[in-house]
Structures are given as C-alpha cells and as structure tokens.
Amino acid sequence: xxxxxxxxxxxxxxxxxxxxxxxxxxxxxxxxxxxxxxxxxxxxxxxxxxxxxxxxxxxxxxxxxxxxxxxxxxxxxxxxxxxxxxxxxxxxxxxxxxxxxxxxxxxxxxxxxxxxxxxxxxxxxxxxxxxxxxxxxxxxxxxxxxxxxxxxxxxxxxxxxxxxxxxxxxxxxxxxxxxxxxxxxxxxxxxxxxxxxxxxxxxxxxxxxxxxxxxxxxxxxxxxxxxxxxxxxxxxx
Amino acid sequence: xxxxxxxxxxxxxxxxxxxxxxxxxxxxxxxxxxxxxxxxxxxxxxxxxxxxxxxxxxxxxxxxxxxxxxxxxxxxxxxxxxxxxxxxxxxxxxxxxxxxxxxxxxxxxxxxx
Numbered sequence: 001x002x003x004x005x006x007x008x009x010x011x012x013x014x015x016x017x018x019x020x021x022x023x024x025x026x027x028x029x030x031x032x033x034x035x036x037x038x039x040x041x042x043x044x045x046x047x048x049x050x051x052x053x054x055x056x057x058x059x060x061x062x063x064x065x066x067x068x069x070x071x072x073x074x075x076x077x078x079x080x081x082x083x084x085x086x087x088x089x090x091x092x093x094x095x096x097x098x099x100x101x102x103x104x105x106x107x108x109x110x111x112x113x114x115x116x117x118x119x120x121x122x123x124x125x126x127x128x129x130x131x132x133x134x135x136x137x138x139x140x141x142x143x144x145x146x147x148x149x150x151x152x153x154x155x156x157x158x159x160x161x162x163x164x165x166x167x168x169x170x171x172x173x174x175x176x177x178x179x180x181x182x183x184x185x186x187x188x189x190x191x192x193x194x195x196x197x198x199x200x201x202x203x204x205x206x207x208x209x210x211x212x213x214x215x216x217x218x219x220x221x222x223x224x225x226x227x228x229x230x231x232x233x234x235x236x237x
Numbered sequence: 238x239x240x241x242x243x244x245x246x247x248x249x250x251x252x253x254x255x256x257x258x259x260x261x262x263x264x265x266x267x268x269x270x271x272x273x274x275x276x277x278x279x280x281x282x283x284x285x286x287x288x289x290x291x292x293x294x295x296x297x298x299x300x301x302x303x304x305x306x307x308x309x310x311x312x313x314x315x316x317x318x319x320x321x322x323x324x325x326x327x328x329x330x331x332x333x334x335x336x337x338x339x340x341x342x343x344x345x346x347x348x349x350x
Contacts, residue, residue, distance in 0.1 A: 037309040038286060042264040044308060046282075049268075069283040077287040084294065158296035 013061045014043050017071065024075030026235040027082025028089060035078055043068060076235070080167035083232035084156040087170035090225040091152035094174075094181050097218055098146060104211035105188055108204055128195040138184050145180035148173050167236045175229035178222040185215035185222070244278060248288055249297075250326040251278070253319055256298060260314040263289055289313055297322055 025032045046064035155165035255269045271279045292298045297319035
C-alpha cells in the first residue's frame with residue numbers, strides 16, 4: 001500500500017500540467033494568463049470533487065488532468081480564440097496609428113508652409129520628388145489596408161455573430177495589414193531620404209524627424225506583429 | 238464520447254441553456270451538461286472553455302472574475318443577446334424535433350420473448 005500523496009505534491013502535479021499547457025499557448029500574455037487561471041480553477045474543482053468522494057489524491061489528480069485532456073489538445077482548443085485576439089489587437093493598433101502618422105507626414109511636407117494647401121499633396125511646396133506617383137499608390141494601399149483592418153476587428157469582436165471569419169484567416173488578414181503598414185512606412189521613409197539629399201531646404205525638420213521616428217517605430221512593431229500573426233496562424237492550423 | 242461528437246453544432250445552445258438559471262463557472266457548466274443529460278453528454282473539458290470564450294467574444298455571455306478558496310474564478314452569465322439567441326434556438330429545435338418525431342413515429346415497442 002502506497003502512502004497518500006501530500007497536498008503540496010498534488011498541487012505541484014496540477015501546476016506541472018498547467019506549465020505544459022502554457023508552453024503551447026500562443027497569443028496575448030493577458031489572455032494566456034486568464035486561460036491558465038480558469039483552467040487551474042476547473043482542475044481544482046475536478047480534483048476537489050474526486051477527493052470528496054474519497055478518491056486517493058494521486059488518482060484524483062491524475063483523473064482530473066485526464067478529464068481536461070493532454071496539454072497539446074487543450075492548447076489547440078484555445079488556438080482559435082488566441083489567434084482571433086492577436087489579429088484583433090494587431091489590426092486595431094495599426095488602424096489606430098494610421099491617422100496620426102499620416103498627419104505627421106502631412107505636417108512634415110506642409111509644415112514650413114502651413115498645413116492648409118489647395119490641391120493634392122504632390123503639389124504641396126515641399127512635396128518630395130516622385131510624390132505624384134507614390135502618394136496615390138500609398139492612398140490606395142491605406143484604403144485597402146484600412147478596410148481589411150476594420151473587417152478583422154469586426155469579425156473578431158461582438159460582430160463575429162454576423163461577420164464570421166475563419167480562425168486561420170483573421171491572423172493572415174492582420175499580417176497583411178501589418179505588411180501594408182510597413183510598405184507605407186518604408187515608402188515614406190524612402191521619399192524622405194531622397195528629399196534630404198535633393199532638397200533639404202524644403203523640409204520642416206522637426207516635423208520630418210517626428211514623422212520618421214513614428215514610422216520607424218511602427219515599422220519595427222509591425223514586423224514583430226507580422227511574426228506573431230504567423231505564429232498564431234500556425235497554432236490554429 | 239460518440240454522443241459528444243453528435244453534439245457538434247448544438248454545443249452553443251446547450252452552453253447558453255446551462256446558464257439560463259444563473260451564472261456558472263466553466264467546470265460547473267460541464268457538470269450541469271453531464272448531469273442534465275444523465276451522463277450522456279460528458280463533453281471533454283478542453284472543448285467547453287474555448288467555446289465559452291467564443292460565446293463571450295460574440296457578446297452572448299459575459300464573464301466576470303471572483304476569488305474562491307484563494308484562486309481566481311471566472312463565472313459566466315447570459316447577456317440579453319444570449320437570452321434572445323437561446324429563445325430563438327430553442328424554438329427552432331422544438332419545431333425541428335417535432336417534425337422529425339412526426340416522421341419517425343412512436344418509439345419502437347420493447348421486444349418480449
């Protein structure tokens with residue numbers, strides 16, 4: 001006859017199981033923490049139910065864990081929700097940064113001459129060389145990416161009842177929005193670089209520095225977000 | 238478990254129904270489904286929690302945290318939208334089940350030797 005398992009050991013068994021689940025969850029840290037807290041409570045309930053029936057602690061812990069399933073299966077069950085949360089955050093963040101960064105660039109090219117100009121941006125006094133081609137393309141990319149971002153946010157929120165999106169599609173769409181943001185930022189930074197070389201006197205330097213810093217920051221974050229979206233999508237598939 | 242597989246497509250309405258009489262936490266919902274079906278629907282626990290998260294994201298249920306026995310517990314309750322969804326799905330189910338029952342006829346008699 002084996003000695004009863006101490007309570008601390010039973011808890012350690014459950015925590016070890018949760019650690020294995022945690023290692024396989026991919027998504028926002030806060031949501032992962034909430035999932036683990038919820039699983040821990042459920043496991044303790046399942047354990048308590050068996051202990052109350054007189055089941056030996058080691059067997060009760062094993063049975064409670066067995067009831068929840070093996071860690072890869074449990075983590076896979078949450079993958080869709082975690083991917084949706086990741087996609088929603090990325091799309092929302094990028095959609096939110098669009099207008100302020102756009103305004104910073106507008107100020108960079110119009111700042112020295114005042115923000116109000118008649119005519120399209122490529123006719124502004126400080127417009128960079130090649131702006132007549134770049135700006136319409138950027139506007140088209142921003143419009144498509146903005147629509148995609150709003151669709152991702154809607155389909156991963158309460159509106160998901162009416163606007164469902166496949167679990168694998170949301171992170172892909174969010175990654176596409178991030179790629180579009182990176183394209184816009186790289187284009188604007190490229191235009192700025194050419195402007196610095198060809199017509200440095202036309203720039204409002206403080207506004208240009210602020211716009212460049214904002215775009216560089218978003219470029220970095222969008223690159224990281226793209227990677228997170230791809231990882232989330234892989235976890236769902 | 239075969240019954241659990243057959244529940245695919247009906248899980249959402251069963252989870253909503255389990256919350257009809259008040260808030261419950263995830264494990265209590267699982268147990269309510271098991272005991273309410275006389276043990277036929279003993280769903281894998283790993284299925285219940287993600288489904289609850291999906292229903293919450295859709296605004297059909299709302300979750301809130303509390304502390305019980307020193308650990309965090311998330312309990313869920315129906316929202317107004319969830320209650321409407323439950324009512325609608327319940328009506329649809331009764332009409333569907335009634336039509337199927339009418340076509341299948343009465344239960345077969347138990348064979349006696």
